[in-house]
Amino acid sequence: MVKRDDGVGGPAAAWEVATGVLRMSAALVDGVQTGVLRRGFDDVRPAHGFAFSLISRGPTTAARLAEHLGITKQATAELVQHLVDRGYVERRPDPDDGRSRLLVLTARGVACTRAAEEAATETVEGWRTRLGDEGFAALRSALSAAGTSGPLRPSW
Amino acid sequence: MVKRDDGVGGPAAAWEVATGVLRMSAALVDGVQTGVLRRGFDDVRPAHGFAFSLISRGPTTAARLAEHLGITKQATAELVQHLVDRGYVERRPDPDDGRSRLLVLTARGVACTRAAEEAATETVEGWRTRLGDEGFAALRSALSAAGTSGPLRPSW
DNA sequence: ACCATATAGACAGGTTACCTGACTATTGAG
DNA sequence: CTCAATAGTCAGGTAACCTGTCTATATGGT
Numbered sequence: 001m002v003k004r005d006d007g008v009g010g011p012a013a014a015w016e017v018a019t020g021v022l023r024m025s026a027a028l029v030d031g032v033q034t035g036v037l038r039r040g041f042d043d044v045r046p047a048h049g050f051a052f053s054l055i056s057r058g059p060t061t062a063a064r065l066a067e068h069l070g071i072t073k074q075a076t077a078e079l080v081q082h083l084v085d086r087g088y089v090e091r092r093p094d095p096d097d098g099r100s101r102l103l104v105l106t107a108r109g110v111a112c113t114r115a116a117e118e119a120a121t122e123t124v125e126g127w128r129t130r131l132g133d134e135g136f137a138a139l140r141s142a143l144s145a146a147g148t149s150g151p152l153r154p155s156w
Numbered sequence: 157m158v159k160r161d162d163g164v165g166g167p168a169a170a171w172e173v174a175t176g177v178l179r180m181s182a183a184l185v186d187g188v189q190t191g192v193l194r195r196g197f198d199d200v201r202p203a204h205g206f207a208f209s210l211i212s213r214g215p216t217t218a219a220r221l222a223e224h225l226g227i228t229k230q231a232t233a234e235l236v237q238h239l240v241d242r243g244y245v246e247r248r249p250d251p252d253d254g255r256s257r258l259l260v261l262t263a264r265g266v267a268c269t270r271a272a273e274e275a276a277t278e279t280v281e282g283w284r285t286r287l288g289d290e291g292f293a294a295l296r297s298a299l300s301a302a303g304t305s306g307p308l309r310p311s312w
Numbered sequence: 313a314c315c316a317t318a319t320a321g322a323c324a325g326g327t328t329a330c331c332t333g334a335c336t337a338t339t340g341a342g
Numbered sequence: 343c344t345c346a347a348t349a350g351t352c353a354g355g356t357a358a359c360c361t362g363t364c365t366a367t368a369t370g371g372t
Contacts, residue, residue: 013296014280015273018184019308020299025181026311027304028174046312047329063349073350075330099338099349117171124170127302139298140169142291143176146283148183152175154312155182156202203358219320229321231359255320255367 028123035119041112043086047154051079052105052113054151055089059102070153088112184279191275197268199242203310207235208261208269210307211245215258226309244268 029046036044047069054060054068066076080103083089088109091101105113128136185202192200203225210216210224222232236259239245244265247257261269284292 011273011277013292014277014284017280017283017292017296017299018276020296020302020304021177021180021184022308023304023306024299024302025177026306026309028177029311045329061349071329072331074332074352077350078329094349097339097349101350117167120174121167121170124173127173127304128170130303131298131301135298135301136169136173138294139302140173140176142287142295142298143173143180145287145291146176146180146295147286148176148179148283150179150182152178153182155185156310156312201358217320227358228360230323230361233321234358250320253320253368257321 024127028120031123031126032116032119035122036112036115039115039119041115044088044112047079048083048088049116050153051083052088052109052116055103055105056110056113059092059104061094061100061102063100065103068151068153070151083109180283184276187279187282188272188275191278192268192271195271195275197271200244200268203235204239204244205272206309207239208244208265208272211259211261212266212269215248215260217250217256217258219256221259224307224309226307239265 032049033046036049050069051065054065060068062076062080063073065080066073069076069079071079080089080091084091087106090104090106092104094100094102127139131139188205189202192205206225207221210221216224218232218236219229221236222229225232225235227235236245236247240247243262246260246262248260250256250258283295287295
């Protein structure tokens with residue numbers, strides 16, 4: 001008689017899921033990175049993508065971005081400067097608060113964000129091809145049902 | 157008539173899966189990190205875990221570890237020194253090759269590896285609780301069917 | 313047996329992405 | 343009107359990576 005390890009539960013299954021998640025995430029990050037590179041953006045790192053994902057939702061401040069990324073204001077200022085220098089982001093005065101400056105994407109920043117979304121979609125569509133519609137739908141609903149929430153940020 | 161975006165395919169679904177994978181991976185890394193910390197190991201980073209995962213499979217050399225982690229030999233040497241200094245890893249002469257030294261886990265290294273596995277299992281079991289056995293099994297098989305392969309290493 | 317080349321690892325030095333701490337300017341509440 | 347809180351900057355430090363160079367050992371061709 002087989003043990004339940006071969007079915008649903010047990011540490012072996014947990015470990016398999018853990019490594020699967022890590023591999024899938026690594027494959028996604030890598031796919032986005034190379035896809036963005038292939039589209040001509042060779043001066044952005046994955047961490048910048050997480051910054052884009054906030055800024056593209058509308059003008060933000062460096063302080064909010066720092067909280068979103070989970071890093072200090074100083075590190076954020078450096079990251080923003082990098083993006084400004086390379087023409088992805090623009091700083092403009094905040095009409096409502098003389099201390100802060102609003103961060104907005106330039107046209108190039110929007111293009112890069114779109115490139116990242118396309119690359120992510122490509123990678124994920126590759127999984128859908130392998131899984132079939134049914135398996136893909138199962139993956140999708142499992143991911144959302146697992147309820148891992150919080151801001152999207154680099155993990156290590 | 158609803159569009160197929162609400163069913164299986166389309167860019168929206170792809171994006172949802174992408175962010176779900178990233179969030180789940182981040183939650184796992186975080187869960188392992190805090191779980192390992194709670195078990196008394198406060199001087200290891202996630203990257204060390206990927207080193208442990210290779211070394212725990214049997215004695216290795218720094219060169220093989222470098223390739224496994226996808227970093228240079230120099231960075232690997234530094235990482236290994238860190239682990240040796242803190243009593244997780246031991247260097248011993250390679251009987252078959254006078255140039256290389258074999259890396260093996262100490263008792264402390266084994267204990268830390270086990271702590272990481274326990275923490276990972278805890279985190280994954282949390283998902284199983286939310287998903288139910290059926291959803292969890294679906295997640296498991298989707299992850300393995302997606303066929304993302306390659307060595308387990310940090311992605312950014 | 314010998315030499316050329318490849319490989320394992322160490323040493324020196326540089327880059328960068330983060331950190332802490334101290335500072336200025338502006339806001340907002342009592 | 344002051345005073346604490348907040349947005350951002352400046353100065354300096356740390357650690358994890360990098361490239362380039364070196365020695366010692368191994369290996370394959372002549």
